[in-house]
Amino acid sequence: MSPLVIILWVSNICFDTLGQIAFKFAATSSSNHDGWYYWLNLAKNHWIWIGIISYVVEFLLWLAFLTLVPLSQGILLASFNIITIMLVGRIIFKELLTFYRLIGMLLITAGVISVGMS
Secondary structure, three states: OOHHHHHHHHHHHHHHHHHHHHHHHHHHHOOOOOHHHHHHHHHHOHHHHHHHHHHHHHHHHHHHHHOOOOHHHHHHHHOHHHHHHHHHHHHHHOOOOOHHHHHHHHHHHHHHHHHHHO
């Protein structure tokens, strides 16, 4: 893979992870979960806007990435986002990394390495 492809891939992973974490912060920050009040509180929450902006940037990076790699390779490399999101979720939200999740992470990593080497 060329340096540009790697930069786009890593940037895509970072913005996707930021977006997911921002959405989690937004979803859990409101104490009022009653109907429209919940949605209005979400619209006022800065985390929701950080998530949306992150997703827009990620979308543009994804398009640039796909112009440089075959779709089959790009989709497999994109699965690495799952690992970063689980790790950051563990660090920030203290979410559990069970035995099966760790095995899944190892298998995804092995797959990404295999695809990256081809």
